[in-house]
């Protein structure tokens with residue numbers, strides 16, 4: 001494979017959520033195939049700054065697939081073309097010489113654009129604030145076997161806990177539903193005994209907050225699971241629905 005490739009970038013530029021955005025084209029000659037996608041964006045921004053132009057705003061933090069900040073829609077796919085890969089883990093060797101790459105922000109009414117490719121994901125924080133926590137006093141670190149938990153349960157809880165809150169599930173969903181994200185958080189806590197005291201209250205409050213934030217409902221298209229960089233299973237949405245039904249039917253009037 002060639003060490004460098006020449007690309008054109010078609011990037012969504014938007015001053016803020018009130019202004020109308022538009023695509024702008026940028027030539028990117030001599031891009032190293034060893035670069036990550038974000039490093040390629042850094043090179044573009046270095047150039048724009050040297051030319052006295054406004055750099056492209058985009059979110060990032062860890063650059064190793066942990067924080068969930070690097071939200072970009074790349075060639076019509078959340079986090080780009082590679083399965084189970086965040087934008088920061090995507091490398092330029094997966095693109096062709098001469099290719100035009102289209103880069104857009106997450107598009108969902110509940111994630112308003114702050115600038116260019118950066119969106120406001122406060123709605124996710126509100127869902128977590130509504131119930132994504134436990135209030136039992138767990139004390140200091142204790143022996144891992146003090147509370148026996150079946151391996152199958154701890155594995156499932158661990159899989160759910162892998163959600164990094166990136167929002168790709170919302171961006172990929174035609175209903176802009178955040179149910180995969182929310183179901184991962186509900187599952188993680190519902191599967192473990194420490195999460196049980198607030199179990200019913202949690203799911204009712206989180207679903208209410210999800211709906212109030214304007215996220216849509218799940219219609220089982222599976223786009224969220226396909227695009228999730230952490231491969232969170234939609235079986236967690238089934239658990240969320242069961243948790244919600246049980247909590248709703250047993251809640252005190």
Ligand code: SF4
Pocket residue numbers: 068162163164165166167168169170180181184224227228229230231232
């Ligand atoms: S469920 Fe997947 S796509 Fe959705 S926020 Fe979590 S990690 Fe991101």
Ligand code: FES
Pocket residue numbers: 059060061062063064065066067068069070086087088089164
């Ligand atoms: S920058 Fe943290 S997951 Fe990509």
